[in-house]
Amino acid sequence: MATLPRANDDSRWEKTGAAKFGAEKSKWDRVEEMDEFRLLLLAKKEFVIPMTVFFVVYYFALPVLVGYAPEFMSRKVLGPVNLAYLFALSQFFVAWGIAFAYVRVARKFDKFGAHILETLKREGYDLNQAGKRGL
Amino acid sequence: MHLDVTLVLFLSFIAITLGITAWASRRSGSSASFFAANRQITAWQNGIAVAGDYMSAASFLGIAGLIAFFGYDGFMYSVGWLVAYLTVLLIVAEPLRNAGKYTMADVLAYRLNPRPVRAMASISTLTVSTFYMIAQMVGAGALVALLLKGSHISYTTAVTGVGILMIVYVVFGGMLATTWVQIIKAVLLMGGTILLSILVLAHFHFSLVEFFRAISQVSYHSADGKLVVKDFMTPGLRFKPPYGPLELISLGMALIFGTAGLPHILVRFYTVPDAKTARHSVVWAMVIIGSFYIMTTFLGFGAATIVGRDFIAKNGGNNMSAPLLAKMVAGDVFFAFISAIAFATILAVVAGLTISASTSFAHDVWTNVIHAGVERSPGEERLVARIAAFVVGAIAIAIAIVLGPTANVAFLVALAFAVAASANLPVIVFSIYWKRFNTSGAVCGLLFGLLASIILILIGPSVMGIDAVTVVGPARHAIQHAPIFPLENPGLLSIPIGFAAALLGTLLGAKDPHSVQRFEELEVRANTGLGSERATAA
Numbered sequence: 001m002a003t004l005p006r007a008n009d010d011s012r013w014e015k016t017g018a019a020k021f022g023a024e025k026s027k028w029d030r031v032e033e034m035d036e037f038r039l040l041l042l043a044k045k046e047f048v049i050p051m052t053v054f055f056v057v058y059y060f061a062l063p064v065l066v067g068y069a070p071e072f073m074s075r076k077v078l079g080p081v082n083l084a085y086l087f088a089l090s091q092f093f094v095a096w097g098i099a100f101a102y103v104r105v106a107r108k109f110d111k112f113g114a115h116i117l118e119t120l121k122r123e124g125y126d127l128n129q130a131g132k133r134g135l
Numbered sequence: 136m137h138l139d140v141t142l143v144l145f146l147s148f149i150a151i152t153l154g155i156t157a158w159a160s161r162r163s164g165s166s167a168s169f170f171a172a173n174r175q176i177t178a179w180q181n182g183i184a185v186a187g188d189y190m191s192a193a194s195f196l197g198i199a200g201l202i203a204f205f206g207y208d209g210f211m212y213s214v215g216w217l218v219a220y221l222t223v224l225l226i227v228a229e230p231l232r233n234a235g236k237y238t239m240a241d242v243l244a245y246r247l248n249p250r251p252v253r254a255m256a257s258i259s260t261l262t263v264s265t266f267y268m269i270a271q272m273v274g275a276g277a278l279v280a281l282l283l284k285g286s287h288i289s290y291t292t293a294v295t296g297v298g299i300l301m302i303v304y305v306v307f308g309g310m311l312a313t314t315w316v317q318i319i320k321a322v323l324l325m326g327g328t329i330l331l332s333i334l335v336l337a338h339f340h341f342s343l344v345e346f347f348r349a350i351s352q353v354s355y356h357s358a359d360g361k362l363v364v365k366d367f368m369t370p371g372l373r374f375k376p377p378y379g380p381l382e383l384i385s386l387g388m389a390l391i392f393g394t395a396g397l398p399h400i401l402v403r404f405y406t407v408p409d410a411k412t413a414r415h416s417v418v419w420a421m422v423i424i425g426s427f428y429i430m431t432t433f434l435g436f437g438a439a440t441i442v443g444r445d446f447i448a449k450n451g452g453n454n455m456s457a458p459l460l461a462k463m464v465a466g467d468v469f470f471a472f473i474s475a476i477a478f479a480t481i482l483a484v485v486a487g488l489t490i491s492a493s494t495s496f497a498h499d500v501w502t503n504v505i506h507a508g509v510e511r512s513p514g515e516e517r518l519v520a521r522i523a524a525f526v527v528g529a530i531a532i533a534i535a536i537v538l539g540p541t542a543n544v545a546f547l548v549a550l551a552f553a554v555a556a557s558a559n560l561p562v563i564v565f566s567i568y569w570k571r572f573n574t575s576g577a578v579c580g581l582l583f584g585l586l587a588s589i590i591l592i593l594i595g596p597s598v599m600g601i602d603a604v605t606v607v608g609p610a611r612h613a614i615q616h617a618p619i620f621p622l623e624n625p626g627l628l629s630i631p632i633g634f635a636a637a638l639l640g641t642l643l644g645a646k647d648p649h650s651v652q653r654f655e656e657l658e659v660r661a662n663t664g665l666g667s668e669r670a671t672a673a
Contacts, residue, residue: 028656031663040662048225056391059218063387066211066370067380074369080347084207084370091214092425095221099418102224110411113663120665127665 027125031116040112047105051098058094062087140471141283148319148479149300155315156308167671169309169517170237170494174670176314176406182419185403187317188487189216189394189420190324190427192274192480193548198428199460200453202435204444206353206367208374209435213428215387217421219394222560224417227395229410230567230661236668238491239401239559240499243566245660246653248574250504252562255581257499259558260398262585263551264492265531267399268485270547272297272535275481280540281451282458282474290540297478298532301485305493305524309517310406313486320476320483325427327476331457332430334464335437350436355444367439378621386549389626393552396559399491408670434460485531493523541609546597546623550588553625557633558584565637567661570654572637573647579640584633591625594618 031037066073066084073084121127163169176184194216201209235241240256272294279293304312339346351366365372374383394400404413438447438456442463447456458477462470497520502510510516538544562580565572592598599619600612620628660666 027665028659031659031665032655037659037663041658044662052221052225055218055221059215059391060384060387062214063211063380063383066207067374067383070369070371074366079344080351080368082368085210085368088207088210088214089429091218092429095218096421096425098221099224099421103414103418106411106414109662116663117665 027120027127030120030123030125034116034119036112036116036119040109040116043105043112044109047102051102055095055098059091062091140468141474142286144472144475145478148323148475148482152300152304152312152316152319152482155319156304156312159308159312159315162311163309163517165671166237166514166516167668168311169520170490170498171402171405171668172310172314174406174408174668176416178407178412178415179419180314180318181403181407181412181416183321183423184314184317184406185400185416185420186423186427187319187321187324187483188399188403189424189484190321190480191271191484192278192477193270193545194427194431195324195328195480196274196278196454196457196477198431199434199438199457200447200455201373202367202431203438203442203447203456204453205373206350206365206436206439207370208372210432211370211374211383212386213431215390216394217425217428219390220417220421220424222391222395223400224414224421227401227563227567228404228413228417231401231563232404232407232410232413233661233664233667234567234657235405237402237405237498238495239396239398239563240495240503242657243562243577244503245657246566246650247572247577247647249508251574252577252581253499254504255578256559256562257495257504259554259581259585260495260499261492261527263398263554263559264488264495265527266547266554267551268488268492268527268531269534269538270544270551271481271485271488272531273538273540273542273544275478275485276535277540278454278474278477278481281455282477291536294535295532297482297485298528298535300482301489302525302528304482304486305489305528306521310402310490313490314403314406316486317483320479321423323476323479325423327473328427328430328434330469331437331461331464331473332433334469335433335441335460338437338441338464346436346440349440353439353444367436381627382622382624385622385624385627387626388630389549389552389556389624391556392560392630393554393556393626396555396563397551398495398555398559399487402491402494403487405668409667410664437464489524489528492527493520496520496523496527539609543597543609546592546595549597549624550592553588553592553629554585556626557588557629558582560630561634561637565641567657569641570651571641571646572654573641573644573650575644576637576639576641580633580637583636584629587629587632588625591620591622591629595620595623595625597623 073082075083077083077086117127167173198209198212201212231242234245239260240253243252243256275297276290276294279288280290304316336346339349350368352364353367354362354364357363374380407413407416434457438460442456442459447453447459450459458470458473461473497516501519502508502516558581561584562577565576596618598612599614599616601615601617602611
């Protein structure tokens with residue numbers, strides 16, 4: 001992706017209408033039909049959806065437990081430190097853990113993306129041409 | 136003595152940031168440079184800038200104060216501010232960078248009817264930014280009254296000064312100057328926080344056990360004058376039944392779903408060259424923001440144990456906890472340093488808010504809604520943005536002065552997050568991920584999310600309440616009636632309303648083949664970066 005020359009300057013953004021690029025619909029459609037693109041979307045979904053569900057549940061467990069089971073959460077588990085504080089602290093490390101895991105997995109996404117663009121270029125598409133924008 | 140040191144430190148901060156503004160002004164000759172710093176900000180720079188844009192005086196002074204007064208319940212606040220960035224990282228940042236140009240509305244306008252969605256998105260952006268800005272400015276003025284007691288700087292001078300500085304940064308230096316102001320502020324804030332944490336630990340002989348033992352026996356005088364000893368690690372000192380737990384959940388929802396809809400955070404991702412850099416910058420921001428919020432443990436509990444609630448209450452109230460702690464552990468000069476950081480914190484946040492509000496007005500309303508997407512003369516959009524920055528700044532200064540230093544502005548922050556979560560996030564998420572989504576869905580989602588947030592705040596305990604006749608002035612509730620909605624944070628109800636309105640608006644509206652076709656284009660673009668805005672030469 002970094003190898004692509006710079007594209008659309010401001011004036012093009014502002015003046016580009018659907019009509020101007022009406023004939024050039026195949027670039028986007030071509031990517032849509034690539035197996036690699038389907039795989040990319042699937043791979044993203046497989047990571048993002050479960051992780052989002054997990055972090056939302058894990059996060060809201062904190063106010064729910066602290067709010068509705070304060071006695072349980074007040075139990076001292078590590079010297080003077082109670083469960084409530086440890087659970088809150090764990091949220092930070094879980095969030096960092098998910099972020100780093102995502103960065104690792106996303107390397108694969110970047111490879112997919114770069115490969116798709118290379119294929120497109122090899123097939124003779126002009127990657128720099130702006131798309132039809134809703135302006 | 137500390138007054139002079141505070142002023143000298145603060146004046147040096149102003150001098151440095153104005154120098155940066157002068158340097159940046161020579162590089163903001165095009166729209167991409169004025170609105171997006173030429174998209175050349177690196178991952179670590181943008182990460183630090185996001186942190187500087189985000190960590191407001193509410194975090195630094197407010198959370199430290201809440202922990203000092205209510206112990207664990209105050210620390211609960213800290214958690215949500217970091218976890219919220221997972222929503223930004225996993226769901227919003229990369230597609231936004233790939234699909235948009237300068238504003239949040241770009242992503243919606245990509246596939247929907249641009250005029251109505253841009254107009255609504257801009258109303259929502261301006262609402263969030265101005266309310267948040269007013270809260271920050273009232274905070275800045277009140278802070279001056281407390282920190283520089285005895286100097287000649289009044290509330291009005293402080294508010295005007297902060298307002299003028301933020302206008303100067305944005306009007307002359309654009310996004311580039313704003314970015315560097317935020318970076319410097321974040322570095323100062325982290326430096327001060329780390330130092331203060333080390334000093335607190337030193338007070339307890341670097342023994343965490345000793346520190347946490349002290350927290351479990353905090354003594355202070357209660358309202359009726361009795362000496363009480365409480366375990367500050369115990370939850371429930373602030374959020375009590377029946378509504379306390381719901382309030383915590385509602386606040387959490389506003390943070391987790393609102394941060395990814397805050398316009399001044401979102402525009403930061405247009406300043407980097409590509410989606411990969413945007414992703415890495417979120418992780419940088421998470422490392423900094425997370426470390427900061429973990430350290431609120433030392434700031435807040437340190438103030439509770441070393442300074443004590445009684446002393447803080449007599450010397451300016453809970454917002455003074457962190458500065459007073461600095462004074463107690465390291466004397467007047469350090470107090471001055473921490474005070475100067477508190478000002479810098481506010482300046483960087485309001486500058487970020489000003490640029491996002493003025494960009495939205497210029498790019499969404501002026502160019503795209505009024506003039507059908509065409510700049511009539513070169514540089515028109517930048518000129519309009521500069522004028523808008525000036526107007527928005529002037530309005531914020533005026534309102535902050537009228538409200539005065541004792542105004543209750545905490546609900547404005549709650550409102551900003553609620554609108555971001557209830558109006559902005561649903562339409563951003565549906566635009567990026569839902570094929571069937573259409574214009575009527577976007578307009579309904581934005582409109583009802585915005586209205587629900589505002590109305591629930593107006594009928595909630597921030598505005599409604601019955602006070603005794605002795606309560607006068609700003610502390611008195613605006614409407615003397617028992618609150619109809621029991622929570623201060625409307626998120627619990629307003630976020631589902633925003634999502635439901637976007638959903639129903641879509642299903643009740645006509646199917647839009649145009650939007651579906653564009654969705655496929657957006658999907659390709661968001662996921663591969665094909666056709667996305669590139670970095671430009673400086």
